[in-house]
Amino acid sequence: MSDTRPALPDRLSVDPQSPHHDAAVCEQEIGIRFNDKERNDVEEYCISEGWVKVPVGRKVDRKGRPLTIKLKGKVEAYYR
Template identity: 80%
Template sequence: MTETTTAPPLPDRLSVDPGSPYHVAAVFEHEIGIRFNGKERSDVEEYCLSEGWVKVPAGRALDRKGKPMMIKLKGKVEAFYR
């Protein structure tokens, strides 16, 4: 079956967390890929293209609300639809 809907443009900043103001549900209806410093990453929770950073979980550490602790990595960020 062919898909006739087009994917919305990827925003400059996007978050996986539905409680975040940067979460765009329409984007997550399609599969997204993130390339950070030339390598594809599958553990990115949030990214910002213009500022050049991604947030990824810091091991198994959890915050007081039970969510993974995040670290911010800076570098070249590319977002794309698969």
């Protein structure tokens, strides 16, 4: 089976305004495993620094983007 998907970057954000956003990668379905537990609410991750950003409830900032909190631990990203 030939895999033509782009390689997963070390750091990725789902926010199109972020400098770490990659539209080609975000079109694919990506899974994030954080501390050996599957997470479906990750807004941004960094594998080398070992953190993810997840939303804090339904709170949003003044621009309408979700407020996030940074959690540190073991991060694994993969294509589903």
